[in-house]
Structures are given as C-alpha cells and as structure tokens.
Amino acid sequence: MIPVPVVVTVLGGWCAVYLADTLLKSSNSLKASYEEWLLTYGLSVSPFHLRWQTALFNRQFYNWGRWKPKFLYLWFSVGMVFGIVAMFGSVILLGKTLLQTLTQMLTEAPKAQNDRMLQVVVPGVNLPISQLTYFFSAILISGVIHEVGHGVAAIREQVRFNGFGIFIFIIYPGAFVDLFTTHLQLISPVQQLRIFCAGVWHNFVLGVASFMVLFLLPAILFPFYYTGVGALVTEVAEDSPANGPRGLFVGDLVTNLQDCPVYNVEDWNSCLGDISEKSQVGYCVSAATLQQLSFPARVYRRLDGTVECCSNNSLTDICFSYSNKLERHLYACLPARKVIEASKVCRTNMDCHKDFVPSFCVTPSLENQTRLIRVKHPPHIDMLYVGHPMHLQYTVSLSSFVPRQNFLSIDLPVMIETFCKYLISLSGALAVVNAVPCFALDGQWILNSFLEATLSSLIVEKQNRELVGFLILLAGSALLAANVALGLWMVTAR
Secondary structure, rough: OOOOOHHHHHHHHHHHHHHHHHHHOOOOOOHHHHHHHHOOOOOOEEEEEEEEEEOOHHHHHHHHHHHHHHHHHHHHHHHHHHHHHHHHHHHHHHHHHHHHHHHHHHHHHHHHHHHHOOOOOOOOOOHHHHHHHHHHHHHHHHHHHHHHHHHHHHHHHHOOOOEEEEEEEOOOEEEEEEEEEEHHHHHHHHHHHHHHHHHHHHHHHHHHHHHHHHHHHHHOOOOOEOOOOOOEEEEEEOOOOOOOOOOOEEEEEOOEEEEEOOOOHHHHHHHHHHHHHOOOOEEEHHHHHHHHEEEEEOOOOOOOEEOOOOOOOOOOEEEEEEEEOOOEEEEEEEHHHHHHHOOOOOOOOHHHHHHHHEEEEEEOOOOOOEEEEEEEEOOOOOEEEEEEEHHHHHEEEEEEEHHHHHOOOOHHHHHHHHHHHHHHHHHHHHHHHHHHHOOOHHHHHHHHHHHHHHHOOOOOHHHHHHHHHHHHHHHHHHHHHHHHHHHHHHHHOO
C-alpha cells in the first residue's frame, strides 16, 4: 500500500496551494494584482497541476533550430523513422507486458514481476525514498530533452515557437513547448512527423548517451579511481547483520565470498545469488582438529527438519555435519571461527584429501535458506555471516570504484552510476509511453500524420481516415490504461 504519510503530505500540500489560489482570486483587493503577477511570471494553478511558461529561451531555441539545416534535416528524418517504428514497437511491448501481468495475477508468481520490462513506479512503495532525488531529476531532464526535440524540429520546419515551460502534476515534474497550431496544421504530414517524432527520438538518444557514460565510466574516472580489485563498502545499514565489531565498515574492500572471488559489485551480487541457490559449502577440518574442538551435545531436529546439536546458546558455536567410512550422518558442535579460519571449502571428503592427513568435510547444519558465509575483506579478520544471503545484499551498499586518493569521495561514482541508470530507464520509458497511439500523447499525432502520409491515396475520404485513426487510438488508450491500472494494483494492493 502507498504509505499514509506520503498521501497526507501530497494531498495536504496541494489543498493548501489550491486554497490559497482560490482565496487570492476571490479577494476583491488582491485579485487584480495576483492575476497580474501570475501573468507576468507565466504561472497557472489548477487542481494537482502547477505550470510555468516563459519566452526567455526562445532565442536559444531559434539558434538551435537554424544551426546546420542539412544536418538537422537528416537528424530529424532519422528520428521520424525511429518514431514510427517505436509506435508499433510500443504496442507490442505493452501487449507483452499486459500478458505477463495477467499471468502473474492468475499464477500469483511474485518473481514474474521482475521480468516485466515496464513497471508502474510509485514513490515510497517500489521506489525507495532515498532515491527520489535521482528519480525526479531524471524525469525532469528526460522531459526537457524530449520537449527540446519538439521545439528545435518545429523551428526547423518553419513552425512558430511561442515558448517553453515546466509543470508539476501531482508529484511528477515535466516540460512542454508551445507551438503555433495554425502553422503546424499547414505543413505536410511528413514535416509534422519530424516534429512529433522528435521527442521520443531525443529520449532514445539520451538513453543511449547515458548508457555510453555508464559503460565508459571506469575509463572516465580512471585518473581518480581504479577498479577490478574488489567491492568497496560505501554504507552498512544500522539493522544489517553485517553491522558489528567484526562486521563490515565503510571503506572496507571485499575480495571474496566463500571461494567466490569478488572484483566488483556485479561479482558480489552474482556470488550471493550462487550461494543462495546452491547448498551450503563445507570446510576441510583434520580428524585431530575435529576431535580436539568438538564436545558432546544433544542432537535434535528443528521444525523444518534440519538438525541442531549446539545446546549451549553460544553465539560462536555452530552445529556441523560430516560423515566417515562407518556413518553417513555425524554431528559436532564446533567453534565456527576456529573451524573456518584458514580452512579450504569443500563439498565432499574427497575434496579434503591431501598430504595424507585424515580430514573431513564438515558442513554447517543450518535452517533452510540460511547460509554461513565467510567474507574476506583484508587486512581485517574474515567476517562470518549467518543468515539469508539476500539480507546481506540488501543491507550493504558497495561500489566497484576505489579512490586513488583519500580525499576523493567514495560516493561520487555510485551517484553517477545510479543517475545514469535512472536516465536510461526513465528516458526509455518516456519514449515508449509517448510513442503509444493514445489520446493526448505524442503517439496520437504521430499516428494521425502517419495515416495522412500513407493512406491518403487508399482512403480518399479524410473522414474515413480519421475514423480509422480514432479506432486505433481507442485501442491504444485502452491498452495503456489497462497496463497502468493493473500495474498500479500489482504494486500497491498486493
């Protein structure tokens, strides 16, 4: 569910804004000056919608629109082709997403949600509050780049440009351009397509540019940061099981999880995934050490069927299982750190046979899904973690970038990475959604211009072409609405 404080804050804020606007417009003494102030600064207020428009950037837009006409013609022609392809592709993608959502609703398979390419994002529900700055900044930049594409393309096609603006709808920021509608209607359908497709084209280019920055980030930051030596701890949550005197600290460099080498954050996530999916590994212990460290203990079964043999309530002892030539299931309560330190990991006793020293592969006997993980972060002593591997993944933040100098921030590369990822996902989503043939979106105008450019000779009557377009827009709007409604329900109601 959407957190109640978020709903109260948003509704309360908008009620205060709308109430103040209504009171000022109702006041006989303040109405004229207030409306003049709104007009002077290009502001308008309506329920859950705040809008600002200006002509300050008109000259800059005209400079961009008149720069290298041949290049811009080619640029927006490529964008036109992309926009048309994106219109058809967005319908296919939305159809596939809707089928995935319906399948998940019927089968109640929670893992299927992560497989969907498009998801409804609700701040405070499936978007962490700590990520809101990245989220809203990426939305605003994607919206501005989108509208810059429309504006420059319009000037290139000799359509009068009236102004540029920014708005806030509920909590989501956006941008818009004001074009002279009469000029827009007088140009050819192909020229219209170049203008209408420019927005999704620029969003695609922004996504590609962000991906390139993300891909080349190690090279870009090479003079200041190096990579490939481990995963650098940047934050440990207060309630993390890795928090403690012998846990992980900010600035630690993790190099191994069990016998899985960690060279970057991707390796960290991959190793934890493998540890979670595979059975618990064991550790090679010599027969003499096993006899020396073990002490008698009562063996009993837990509710999930696993075996426990440590009854002394110690935080340092763990029940281990092993086998010899005579018995397959033997158990010993052993001090975990003494057993694991400097021990080789194993799966069977055969992995421990070396130097003709009798050894056993002892495996922690833990509850289902619980793992004992040895985390190497030299020069500190190894951290021994007992719990679900995903808890470790969710409560420890890491970076692949290690600063070359102490004064360099360990958070800067993470901030750049995170922002690039948001730009890629949100700019791409804006391109997909706007390309859908749906009422009030770019897809509506792209579809109408496309039908005029391609069907004017097949369907002579303009009224019939408009009917075809209306039916397609109706279907596209229903498809988008179904995705948004079901996606929102999946996020908030389940």
